[in-house]
Amino acid sequence: MESAFNRLTDSPLKLAGVTVSIATIGYVLAQGFRRMAEKSNKLPSPPGPPRHFLIGSLLQFPNDHFYQRDIVSVELPGISMVIINSYDIAQELMIKRPNNTAGRKVGYMFFEVDIGNLVIEVAHGTKLPTMMDKDFTSWNLEAMEFGASALTSFWVVDIFNFLRFIPKWMPAARFKSVISSSFGSLIYRRMGARSTWLNKQVRHVPFEMAKALHKSGELGHCLANDLLDEFGPNDDTMEALGVLYLAGSDTTTAAVMAFINALMLFPEVSKKAYEEVVRVTDGIRLPRVSDRPNLPYIEAVWKEAFRWKSFFPMGIPHVNAQDEIINGYLIKAGSVLNPNTGFMLSDPKVWGDPENFRPERFLMDGADLLPNPLTVTFGYGMRVCAGMHLADRTGFHIGATIAALYGVAPLEGKRRLKPELAEFTDTFIRLPVGFEGRFIPRDKRVLDLLRIAEMED
Numbered sequence: 001m002e003s004a005f006n007r008l009t010d011s012p013l014k015l016a017g018v019t020v021s022i023a024t025i026g027y028v029l030a031q032g033f034r035r036m037a038e039k040s041n042k043l044p045s046p047p048g049p050p051r052h053f054l055i056g057s058l059l060q061f062p063n064d065h066f067y068q069r070d071i072v073s074v075e076l077p078g079i080s081m082v083i084i085n086s087y088d089i090a091q092e093l094m095i096k097r098p099n100n101t102a103g104r105k106v107g108y109m110f111f112e113v114d115i116g117n118l119v120i121e122v123a124h125g126t127k128l129p130t131m132m133d134k135d136f137t138s139w140n141l142e143a144m145e146f147g148a149s150a151l152t153s154f155w156v157v158d159i160f161n162f163l164r165f166i167p168k169w170m171p172a173a174r175f176k177s178v179i180s181s182s183f184g185s186l187i188y189r190r191m192g193a194r195s196t197w198l199n200k201q202v203r204h205v206p207f208e209m210a211k212a213l214h215k216s217g218e219l220g221h222c223l224a225n226d227l228l229d230e231f232g233p234n235d236d237t238m239e240a241l242g243v244l245y246l247a248g249s250d251t252t253t254a255a256v257m258a259f260i261n262a263l264m265l266f267p268e269v270s271k272k273a274y275e276e277v278v279r280v281t282d283g284i285r286l287p288r289v290s291d292r293p294n295l296p297y298i299e300a301v302w303k304e305a306f307r308w309k310s311f312f313p314m315g316i317p318h319v320n321a322q323d324e325i326i327n328g329y330l331i332k333a334g335s336v337l338n339p340n341t342g343f344m345l346s347d348p349k350v351w352g353d354p355e356n357f358r359p360e361r362f363l364m365d366g367a368d369l370l371p372n373p374l375t376v377t378f379g380y381g382m383r384v385c386a387g388m389h390l391a392d393r394t395g396f397h398i399g400a401t402i403a404a405l406y407g408v409a410p411l412e413g414k415r416r417l418k419p420e421l422a423e424f425t426d427t428f429i430r431l432p433v434g435f436e437g438r439f440i441p442r443d444k445r446v447l448d449l450l451r452i453a454e455m456e457d
């Protein structure tokens with residue numbers, strides 16, 4: 001009698017079917033064995049605070065001891081969070097393994113407040129900023145804070161998604177004032193309606209203006225002009241412009257503010273920067289972009305301005321698609337990887353005297369062993385900041401030009417603040433508190449230099 005096997009293989013089609021079936025069963029078994037093997041030698045998660053049933057480490061989060069280790073894991077209900085305090089580990093995970101660690105956490109709350117805030121001139125043209133209501137800047141800042149909280153916080157609504165259908169008037173509708181346990185205390189925020197409104201203002205208002213200018217032929221050369229020419233006034237065009245604004249405007253402003261603040265707090269730094277520019281320009285013109293390689297001291301001040309009291313201390317989290325192992329620890333797939341930029345830029349093990357503003361650290365022998373604060377700040381791997389060159393070039397050039405033209409002094413009648421007393425906001429983008437001062441022209445030629453630069457433009 002013909003064996004069952006022979007009957008199954010008597011035609012090429014049947015043979016192919018049998019082969020596929022065997023391969024599939026084999027694959028499923030292999031996966032099963034692999035999972036069992038993995039479970040049996042399961043590696044530990046990175047160290048972290050004690051975890052409790054249901055609420056994980058919520059009660060211990062945040063806490064100072066997160067900074068005492070290079071990598072820390074925190075279990076929050078529904079979210080595994082990993083805090084990376086070491087630049088080496090951040091590089092290893094997020095630059096060297098980009099395919100697996102470039103995801104973003106896109107929970108409901110982030111989706112709803114993905115709002116805009118960006119470099120308006122590049123995106124929407126030079127005419128728009130002059131037409132904008134001054135409220136626009138404050139909307140941006142508020143929108144940025146919402147966006148930041150949505151990215152870095154644990155939102156109850158992300159976990160209990162059904163909550164979003166509860167009407168606003170019900171007592172249980174706290175999710176509209178969501179529980180956030182971001183890097184501060186537990187706070188309730190009524191944000192749904194406000195964020196929706198901000199969302200509209202920040203994206204629609206400039207887009208409507210740009211559309212009107214485009215129609216009348218007055219928009220000038222900018223990204224909005226190109227996109228409107230090519231794709232017309234559709235939602236994708238508006239979103240693309242909105243994302244640039246969200247990501248680029250407040251961040252670049254904060255970098256320039258950090259630089260100007262340093263010129264104000266440290267007059268000796270300001271003087272050295274001025275002397276360096278004059279050596280390059282002979283004091284008869286403004287610094288050009290091409291002068292940068294000849295301005296190593298200002299380069300060092302720019303780096304130190306990124307480092308000292310980091311203005312972007314929390315970075316932007318990534319999410320890993322599959323399990324990762326680092327330094328013998330298992331990072332489960334779907335963990336939120338938070339690069340602790342502020343700590344990396346002030347770790348005494350790396351910087352020695354992080355509390356001092358000392359640009360010379362980047363000019364000394366062995367300086368190339370230090371992390372570049374710009375690289376640390378602009379993020380990692382496939383997600384690295386798309387506007388970093390724009391921000392770096394414009395920011396550096398503005399900084400060098402200010403150093404060439406002006407000293408920065410406190411307002412009349414006020415004293416220069418001692419650097420150790422300088423305060424900074426406790427926000428996603430950290431700004432100097434009470435940032436006020438005067439630009440004092442270096443000499444009588446300042447106006448002439450500005451006129452020449454205007455003519456050259």
Ligand code: HEM
Nearest residue numbers: 119247248251252255316378379380383384385386387391
């Ligand atoms: C000093 C100024 C800036 C800082 C500190 C900054 C910082 C960052 C950081 C930390 C990220 C996330 C990187 C990561 O996930 O690893 C990012 C992403 C991004 N940035 Fe910037 N940025 C700045 C300026 C700009 C500018 C001027 C633009 C555009 C005009 C821009 C556009 C973007 C975009 C589109 C992303 C998203 C990239 C992605 O998710 O794939 N940024 N930025």
